[in-house]
Amino acid sequence: MTTKPKSTTLAVLSRLVLALALAVFLPNCSKAEDEKLTVLVTGANRGLGLEHAKQWAAAGHKVIGTARKPEEAKELKATGATVLKLDITSDADIANLAKTLKGQKIDILLNNAGYMNRELNRESLQRCFDINTAGPLLLAEALKPNLKLSKQPKIVNVSSGLGSISRTNGIYTAYSISKAALNMATRQLHAQYGKEGFIVIALNPGHNKTDMGGDGAPLEPKDSVKQVLKLITGLKKEQSGRFWYIDGTEVPW
Ligand SMILES: NC(=O)c1ccc[n+]([C@@H]2O[C@H](COP(=O)([O-])OP(=O)(O)OC[C@H]3O[C@@H](n4cnc5c(N)ncnc54)[C@H](OP(=O)(O)O)[C@@H]3O)[C@@H](O)[C@H]2O)c1
Known part of the structure:
Protein backbone atom coordinates (compact mmCIF):
# COMPACT_ATOMS: atom_id res chain seq x y z
CA MET A 1 0.00 0.00 0.00
CA LYS A 36 -22.67 51.00 -3.75
CA LEU A 37 -24.80 54.10 -4.24
CA THR A 38 -24.15 57.12 -6.40
CA VAL A 39 -24.79 60.30 -4.48
CA LEU A 40 -24.84 63.70 -6.15
CA VAL A 41 -24.20 66.54 -3.69
CA THR A 42 -24.59 70.18 -4.75
CA GLY A 43 -22.49 72.88 -3.10
CA ALA A 44 -20.00 70.18 -2.11
CA ASN A 45 -16.88 72.36 -2.00
CA ARG A 46 -17.38 73.55 1.61
CA GLY A 47 -19.60 73.37 4.68
CA LEU A 48 -22.16 70.60 5.03
CA GLY A 49 -21.82 69.63 1.35
CA LEU A 50 -18.10 68.91 1.72
CA GLU A 51 -18.77 66.89 4.87
CA HIS A 52 -21.36 64.86 2.93
CA ALA A 53 -18.83 64.17 0.17
CA LYS A 54 -16.32 62.98 2.78
CA GLN A 55 -18.72 60.72 4.66
CA TRP A 56 -20.51 59.14 1.67
CA ALA A 57 -17.12 58.41 0.09
CA ALA A 58 -15.76 56.98 3.35
CA ALA A 59 -18.81 54.70 3.52
CA GLY A 60 -17.78 53.26 0.13
CA HIS A 61 -20.24 55.10 -2.10
CA LYS A 62 -19.59 56.97 -5.33
CA VAL A 63 -19.86 60.74 -4.93
CA ILE A 64 -20.46 63.35 -7.60
CA GLY A 65 -19.84 66.73 -5.99
CA THR A 66 -20.73 69.96 -7.70
CA ALA A 67 -19.11 73.34 -7.19
CA ARG A 68 -19.38 76.74 -8.82
CA LYS A 69 -15.59 76.75 -9.24
CA PRO A 70 -14.46 73.13 -9.61
CA GLU A 71 -10.85 74.19 -10.20
CA GLU A 72 -10.75 75.59 -6.65
CA ALA A 73 -12.50 72.62 -4.99
CA LYS A 74 -9.28 71.01 -3.70
CA GLU A 75 -10.72 69.47 -0.53
CA LEU A 76 -13.62 68.02 -2.49
CA LYS A 77 -11.26 66.48 -5.06
CA ALA A 78 -9.23 64.96 -2.22
CA THR A 79 -12.30 62.94 -1.14
CA GLY A 80 -12.11 61.05 -4.46
CA ALA A 81 -15.40 62.57 -5.66
CA THR A 82 -16.03 63.34 -9.30
CA VAL A 83 -16.18 67.14 -9.36
CA LEU A 84 -18.49 68.87 -11.81
CA LYS A 85 -19.40 72.51 -12.35
CA LEU A 86 -22.78 73.80 -11.26
CA ASP A 87 -24.08 77.23 -10.44
CA ILE A 88 -27.61 76.33 -9.44
CA THR A 89 -28.96 79.64 -10.79
CA SER A 90 -27.72 78.85 -14.30
CA ASP A 91 -30.01 76.93 -16.66
CA ALA A 92 -27.01 76.36 -18.94
CA ASP A 93 -25.04 74.77 -16.07
CA ILE A 94 -28.00 72.53 -15.15
CA ALA A 95 -28.40 71.44 -18.80
CA ASN A 96 -24.65 70.78 -19.15
CA LEU A 97 -24.59 68.72 -15.98
CA ALA A 98 -27.53 66.60 -17.19
CA LYS A 99 -25.76 66.16 -20.55
CA THR A 100 -22.49 65.11 -18.88
CA LEU A 101 -24.32 62.59 -16.69
CA LYS A 102 -26.64 61.25 -19.42
CA GLY A 103 -27.27 57.53 -18.91
CA GLN A 104 -25.57 57.40 -15.50
CA LYS A 105 -27.51 56.17 -12.49
CA ILE A 106 -27.94 58.51 -9.53
CA ASP A 107 -29.41 57.01 -6.36
CA ILE A 108 -29.50 60.09 -4.17
CA LEU A 109 -29.78 63.73 -5.19
CA LEU A 110 -28.70 65.85 -2.24
CA ASN A 111 -29.88 69.37 -2.99
CA ASN A 112 -27.55 70.98 -0.47
CA ALA A 113 -26.31 74.23 -2.07
CA GLY A 114 -27.87 77.16 -0.30
CA TYR A 115 -27.62 80.86 0.33
CA MET A 116 -28.63 83.15 3.17
CA ASN A 117 -28.75 86.91 3.50
CA ARG A 118 -30.01 89.28 6.15
CA GLU A 119 -31.32 92.09 3.97
CA LEU A 120 -34.92 92.49 3.00
CA ASN A 121 -35.28 93.94 -0.45
CA ARG A 122 -36.41 92.72 -3.88
CA GLU A 123 -32.92 91.61 -4.85
CA SER A 124 -32.32 89.55 -1.68
CA LEU A 125 -35.75 87.91 -1.96
CA GLN A 126 -35.13 86.96 -5.57
CA ARG A 127 -31.60 85.68 -4.96
CA CYS A 128 -32.73 83.44 -2.07
CA PHE A 129 -35.59 82.10 -4.17
CA ASP A 130 -33.33 81.49 -7.16
CA ILE A 131 -30.72 79.50 -5.21
CA ASN A 132 -32.79 77.85 -2.47
CA THR A 133 -36.04 77.07 -4.32
CA ALA A 134 -35.85 77.29 -8.12
CA GLY A 135 -32.40 75.68 -8.35
CA PRO A 136 -33.12 72.46 -6.42
CA LEU A 137 -36.51 71.99 -8.15
CA LEU A 138 -35.14 72.48 -11.67
CA LEU A 139 -32.14 70.27 -10.95
CA ALA A 140 -34.42 67.47 -9.76
CA GLU A 141 -36.37 67.75 -13.03
CA ALA A 142 -33.18 67.71 -15.11
CA LEU A 143 -31.72 64.66 -13.30
CA LYS A 144 -34.97 62.69 -13.10
CA PRO A 145 -33.88 60.30 -15.91
CA ASN A 146 -30.70 59.51 -13.95
CA LEU A 147 -32.63 58.95 -10.74
CA LYS A 148 -35.06 56.65 -12.56
CA LEU A 149 -32.14 54.29 -13.23
CA SER A 150 -31.85 53.68 -9.47
CA LYS A 151 -33.64 50.83 -7.69
CA GLN A 152 -34.66 53.34 -5.00
CA PRO A 153 -34.31 56.96 -6.09
CA LYS A 154 -34.17 59.56 -3.32
CA ILE A 155 -34.24 63.34 -3.43
CA VAL A 156 -33.19 65.17 -0.28
CA ASN A 157 -33.89 68.89 -0.28
CA VAL A 158 -31.81 70.55 2.40
CA SER A 159 -34.24 72.99 3.96
CA SER A 160 -33.97 74.69 7.36
CA GLY A 161 -35.80 74.98 10.65
CA LEU A 162 -36.28 78.61 9.56
CA GLY A 163 -38.44 77.31 6.69
CA SER A 164 -41.02 75.96 9.13
CA ILE A 165 -44.04 78.29 8.91
CA SER A 166 -45.42 77.20 12.26
CA ARG A 167 -42.12 77.80 14.06
CA THR A 168 -40.95 81.02 12.43
CA ASN A 169 -39.63 83.70 14.77
CA GLY A 170 -39.36 86.53 12.27
CA ILE A 171 -35.64 86.44 11.42
CA TYR A 172 -33.91 86.09 8.03
CA THR A 173 -37.13 86.79 6.14
CA ALA A 174 -35.90 86.25 2.57
CA TYR A 175 -34.10 83.01 3.46
CA SER A 176 -36.99 81.65 5.53
CA ILE A 177 -39.52 82.33 2.75
CA SER A 178 -37.30 80.60 0.18
CA LYS A 179 -36.91 77.49 2.40
CA ALA A 180 -40.67 77.35 3.08
CA ALA A 181 -41.09 77.45 -0.71
CA LEU A 182 -38.52 74.64 -1.03
CA ASN A 183 -40.70 72.63 1.33
CA MET A 184 -43.63 73.13 -1.04
CA ALA A 185 -41.37 72.10 -3.94
CA THR A 186 -40.64 68.93 -1.94
CA ARG A 187 -44.37 68.21 -1.60
CA GLN A 188 -44.84 68.87 -5.30
CA LEU A 189 -42.03 66.50 -6.25
CA HIS A 190 -43.37 63.88 -3.86
CA ALA A 191 -46.86 64.18 -5.37
CA GLN A 192 -45.50 63.87 -8.91
CA TYR A 193 -42.58 61.42 -8.53
CA GLY A 194 -43.85 59.42 -5.56
CA LYS A 195 -46.08 57.42 -7.92
CA GLU A 196 -42.92 56.36 -9.75
CA GLY A 197 -41.32 55.05 -6.55
CA PHE A 198 -39.23 58.09 -5.61
CA ILE A 199 -38.68 59.09 -1.99
CA VAL A 200 -38.54 62.89 -1.69
CA ILE A 201 -37.94 64.62 1.62
CA ALA A 202 -37.18 68.04 3.08
CA LEU A 203 -34.39 67.98 5.66
CA ASN A 204 -33.59 70.33 8.52
CA PRO A 205 -29.83 69.78 9.03
CA GLY A 206 -29.78 71.66 12.33
CA HIS A 207 -27.71 74.71 13.24
CA ASN A 208 -24.14 73.89 12.24
CA LYS A 209 -20.71 75.50 12.50
CA THR A 210 -20.19 76.47 8.85
CA ASP A 211 -19.72 79.79 7.05
CA MET A 212 -23.51 80.07 7.00
CA GLY A 213 -24.22 78.82 10.52
CA GLY A 214 -21.36 80.73 12.18
CA ASP A 215 -18.87 79.72 14.89
CA GLY A 216 -21.45 79.88 17.67
CA ALA A 217 -23.61 77.11 16.17
CA PRO A 218 -24.17 74.13 18.48
CA LEU A 219 -23.58 71.35 15.92
CA GLU A 220 -20.38 70.13 14.28
CA PRO A 221 -20.98 69.31 10.59
CA LYS A 222 -19.42 65.85 11.01
CA ASP A 223 -21.97 64.96 13.74
CA SER A 224 -24.94 66.36 11.85
CA VAL A 225 -23.98 64.67 8.58
CA LYS A 226 -23.31 61.35 10.33
CA GLN A 227 -26.92 61.31 11.52
CA VAL A 228 -28.21 62.40 8.11
CA LEU A 229 -26.42 59.49 6.37
CA LYS A 230 -28.20 57.09 8.70
CA LEU A 231 -31.53 58.84 8.12
CA ILE A 232 -31.18 58.87 4.32
CA THR A 233 -30.02 55.26 3.95
CA GLY A 234 -32.87 54.04 6.13
CA LEU A 235 -35.66 56.10 4.50
CA LYS A 236 -38.93 54.25 3.86
CA LYS A 237 -41.58 55.12 1.27
CA GLU A 238 -44.01 56.32 3.96
CA GLN A 239 -41.47 58.97 5.01
CA SER A 240 -41.62 60.59 1.57
CA GLY A 241 -43.21 64.03 1.20
CA ARG A 242 -42.40 64.96 4.78
CA PHE A 243 -39.98 67.24 6.66
CA TRP A 244 -37.33 65.56 8.85
CA TYR A 245 -34.75 66.61 11.41
CA ILE A 246 -31.34 64.85 11.47
CA ASP A 247 -32.31 62.53 14.33
CA GLY A 248 -35.36 61.20 12.47
CA THR A 249 -37.97 63.31 14.25
CA GLU A 250 -40.53 65.09 12.08
CA VAL A 251 -40.47 68.86 11.70
CA PRO A 252 -43.83 70.67 11.45
CA TRP A 253 -44.34 72.57 8.18
N1 LIG B 1 -25.25 75.73 8.59
C1 LIG B 1 -26.44 75.77 9.14
O1 LIG B 1 -26.57 76.03 10.36
C2 LIG B 1 -27.68 75.47 8.35
C3 LIG B 1 -28.91 75.44 9.02
C4 LIG B 1 -30.06 75.13 8.31
C5 LIG B 1 -29.96 74.85 6.95
N2 LIG B 1 -28.76 74.90 6.31
C6 LIG B 1 -28.73 74.59 4.88
O2 LIG B 1 -27.75 73.60 4.64
C7 LIG B 1 -27.18 73.76 3.34
C8 LIG B 1 -25.66 73.86 3.45
O3 LIG B 1 -25.37 74.94 4.30
P1 LIG B 1 -23.88 75.29 4.79
O4 LIG B 1 -24.00 75.71 6.19
O5 LIG B 1 -22.93 74.23 4.41
O6 LIG B 1 -23.60 76.61 3.92
P2 LIG B 1 -22.23 77.26 3.43
O7 LIG B 1 -21.12 76.84 4.29
O8 LIG B 1 -22.53 78.72 3.28
O9 LIG B 1 -22.04 76.60 1.97
C9 LIG B 1 -22.96 76.88 0.98
C10 LIG B 1 -22.67 76.04 -0.24
O10 LIG B 1 -23.66 76.36 -1.24
C11 LIG B 1 -22.98 76.76 -2.41
N3 LIG B 1 -23.71 77.74 -3.21
C12 LIG B 1 -24.10 78.99 -2.87
N4 LIG B 1 -24.68 79.60 -3.91
C13 LIG B 1 -24.64 78.72 -4.94
C14 LIG B 1 -25.09 78.73 -6.28
N5 LIG B 1 -25.65 79.82 -6.83
N6 LIG B 1 -24.89 77.63 -7.05
C15 LIG B 1 -24.30 76.53 -6.54
N7 LIG B 1 -23.84 76.45 -5.28
C16 LIG B 1 -24.02 77.53 -4.49
C17 LIG B 1 -21.66 77.36 -1.92
O11 LIG B 1 -20.74 77.43 -3.00
P3 LIG B 1 -19.61 78.62 -3.09
O12 LIG B 1 -18.48 78.18 -2.22
O13 LIG B 1 -19.28 78.70 -4.53
O14 LIG B 1 -20.26 79.88 -2.57
C18 LIG B 1 -21.30 76.35 -0.85
O15 LIG B 1 -20.75 75.20 -1.42
C19 LIG B 1 -27.83 75.03 2.76
O16 LIG B 1 -28.89 74.69 1.93
C20 LIG B 1 -28.33 75.76 3.99
O17 LIG B 1 -29.40 76.62 3.70
C21 LIG B 1 -27.62 75.20 6.98
Missing part, protein backbone atom coordinates in the same frame (compact mmCIF):
# COMPACT_ATOMS: atom_id res chain seq x y z
CA THR A 2 1.31 3.45 -0.97
CA THR A 3 0.72 6.55 1.11
CA LYS A 4 0.42 10.03 -0.44
CA PRO A 5 3.42 12.26 0.29
CA LYS A 6 2.68 14.88 2.98
CA SER A 7 3.28 17.78 0.52
CA THR A 8 0.53 16.53 -1.88
CA THR A 9 -1.99 16.26 0.96
CA LEU A 10 -1.11 19.77 2.06
CA ALA A 11 -1.55 21.12 -1.47
CA VAL A 12 -5.00 19.50 -1.77
CA LEU A 13 -5.98 20.85 1.62
CA SER A 14 -4.85 24.40 0.83
CA ARG A 15 -6.81 24.32 -2.47
CA LEU A 16 -9.89 23.24 -0.54
CA VAL A 17 -9.43 26.09 1.96
CA LEU A 18 -8.97 28.57 -0.91
CA ALA A 19 -12.12 27.33 -2.70
CA LEU A 20 -14.09 27.58 0.54
CA ALA A 21 -12.83 31.13 1.18
CA LEU A 22 -13.76 32.21 -2.37
CA ALA A 23 -17.23 30.66 -2.02
CA VAL A 24 -17.77 32.60 1.19
CA PHE A 25 -16.23 35.96 0.23
CA LEU A 26 -16.99 36.39 -3.49
CA PRO A 27 -20.79 36.68 -3.12
CA ASN A 28 -20.19 39.30 -0.39
CA CYS A 29 -17.89 41.29 -2.69
CA SER A 30 -20.50 41.44 -5.46
CA LYS A 31 -23.16 42.32 -2.87
CA ALA A 32 -21.02 45.24 -1.69
CA GLU A 33 -20.71 46.38 -5.31
CA ASP A 34 -24.52 46.16 -5.64
CA GLU A 35 -24.98 48.25 -2.55
